[in-house]
Amino acid sequence: MDIVKDDLQSHQIKALLQEHLDDMYATSPAESVHALDIEALRQSNVEFWTAWNEQELLGCIALKALDSEHAEIKSMRTAHNARGKGVAKTLLNHLVSQASARGFSRLSLETGTEDYFTAARTLYSGHGFVECDPFADYVLDPNSVFMTKQL
Template identity: 40%
Template sequence: MRADSPPESVFALDLSGLQAADVTVWSAWRGRDIAAVGALRRLPDRSGEVKSMRTHPDWLRRGAAAAILEIIIAAARRQGLHRLSLETGSGPAFEPALALYRKRGFANGPAFGTYRASAFNQFLHLDVRAEPRF
């Protein structure tokens, strides 16, 4: 991600960010190998943000990230959140992740939280109160 993003457009959480009280992290494993990780940050307006979605290269396009995303969406519903949002970049390196989010019903929309729109980043949102579309 860092290699494909301008430095001022990298908003990844470091370890201390992932340990914050408003963040929950999940991981998918295959035996002793980690396949994917993802996190949910609860925001003050009763919405949530998908953070730190990563898939190990050996597990790309094998369903690990989709499983983590489903867990995050289900957790947001259980917590009574009304919307999930995420910030990501633009360009070929981001297309597989964008396809995953769009397949699940996320749609482009405005910046949220403290993010500012730029030529590089984009924002996607999902109404988690709605029934699943697939």
């Protein structure tokens, strides 16, 4: 598996991100969806990586800088055909390493409370993330779980 910094131009990544947004809106109320669209992922405070097996896109993840010490995980997604193969774990480990290398001392995320997000919450808690209060511009939401990890 190769992880590369991605320019968000390929049709494969555009399709995976659209699938991600479609699933988020199908799972959670619109006001509780915090997934970024492709334009938001192109902002200067966001770094975006994709995982590949040759020409096959396996998944993606983004790091959004909130300030000089705090960053957020965004757009974590594994392609359907790659689920259960360790892609999410590999991408998460890569992002944590990148966040540490860039000097961030805290890494946080928002995910859903619905059963659909159980695997994500389990992955994050298994990697040292703990539940926390809302951060950045988030507010308490019965459909959101906020998690953080000191780096």
